[in-house]
Amino acid sequence: MTYRELDRRSNQLARTLMSYGLKPDSLVAVCFERSLEMIVSMLAILKAGAGYLPIDPSYPSERIQLILEDANPSVILTQRALAAKLQQASVPILCVDEERVSIAKEDPGRLASVACVDDLAYVIYTSGSTGKPKGVMVTHHNVGRLLKSTESWFKFDSTDVWTLFHSSAFDFSVWEIWGCLLTGGRLICVPYWVARSPRDFYGLLAKEQVTVLNQTPAAFYQIIQVEDSGLVEPLALRYVIFGGEALNFVNLRPWFDRHGDRKPQLINMYGITETTVHVTYRPVTTQDSLTETRSLIGTPIPDLRLYLLDSQLRPVLPGVAGELYVGGAGVARGYLNRPQLTAERFVADPFAGQPGALMYKSGDLARLLDNGDIEYLGRGDMQVKIRGFRIELGEIEATLVEHPGVQQAVVSARRDGPGEQKLVAYFVKGAAGSPTARDLRDFLRATLPEHMIPYAYVQLDALPLTVNGKIDRAVLPPPTVAIPAEPDATATQLEREIVDIWCQTLGKQRIGLGDNFFDLGGDSLLLATVHTNVREKLKIEISITDLFEFPTVRSLARHLGTKSSAEPSFIDAQRRAQKQRAAFARKHVGRIRGTS
Structure with missing residues (x-):
């Protein structure tokens, strides 16, 4: 699709949307497979003066309903194959594939500007500690200044080729989509199952000669493993930009051995949805992979302010751990329909020197090093990151105790073996008896997305407590993994x-x-x-x-x-489109049947 066609089609869809009475700060939900239609729809919503509300079609129907009920969008844009997941919503549904002919009758010419810089560009929902997801309200100004303030570092232009690798409901996609389109680059919408297959995705990077790759560290480690297996193809990468979770520099050694650290340049960018995708910038070198064991996130983007504070909001000394607060132009408007939570997390910035300035209380711990670098130390509360997704353990716990067979529940993120950090649920049985792991897994899948489903479930007689009467998470036992059967002599x-x-x-x-x-x-x-x-x-x-x-x-x-x-x-993705759509529908339309 050319920029001309994107412009014309988004103008036509924007005019169609205006018939729903949109105004600035209205929301329009978008629920699509990663596709050109999704990009057209997002741009059309912005042109119509509203903000977009991304809904991942892999989410369970109950979670989708929670988001739609809370956000109350004016209309939902989707495709017929996914409409069944949205039917319960009391919101008009427009299937753009079915209405393509009528939409094409609209004027494709340029529209008058409707929204201003302080209006909503999008609302993305993140996990909530009370069991209810919360929507982060981000404005046009928040996103525009992110790209402007990082321009001198990256110098993105029309020769760049980007991938849309991440879910539209994950804020890394904001950087991927608009970072590419606002600098005239070429955007490759990566089909869901290609994104889940490191080998196929690596082949796409080589085939399309991608120059800008955005990845969570866990996903990029898989790319390294593909090359370790012997598949090394000519790549055109200029940048690999990390975000979403802590980066272990040591894991990058094989990559640097093959590619060096000049082209592509690897960049670690710590970020938060509430402060608009990225907060810090730090190039990673070969030397870092050889000598550095800390998770270093660098220095703040120029129009942001980072503070490391104690519980009394006093700056801590260099080398001392403190909670990370972020102020400046990236701080979002707050949480949709959650004024109390907004007041708790978006607090007055006493260091800004201007009335009304806010800073965001991140819950992350960090410390300032002598050279000005910032070391990320992890979460200071109940929030963790799994595969780049921010997860409130309290939301999973609140859902678990709704099961009649669970009286109490605690969820922990552990790394007891190979692979990524995993969620483990501990519970005390309730009046309805002892539920099995499968019972609890199926129960959670009806409400929570797949990345929030624990892989193991441990029944305890009682949850361990500290001397202060709080749950002692440090002594929770590792899960007893299923004992494999004896080898079968009849095995083929x-x-x-x-x-x-x-x-x-x-x-x-x-x-x-x-x-x-x-x-x-x-x-x-x-x-x-x-x-x-x-x-x-x-x-x-x-x-x-x-x-x-x-x-x-x-x-x-x-x-x-x-x-x-x-x-x-x-x-080629076009040849596989039909097969991928069928696989996607089989996996995500209706009840989710996949494993953890």
């Missing part, structure tokens, strides 16, 4: 080969043919490793979606045994 050669791959990936000595990959401690990142090994060691081409659908050795072997021929490891 293919089943034994799959067992070997799983054992190596999960760090197990034995695995039974009927054991579930996720019950053994597997996660989506480790599944990507299995995906690579199946293709390389077994010489069998398989979609990563199949690994989600066949999570036992026996079921996977039977499925692989039916495959008579292999597909290429990377196929």
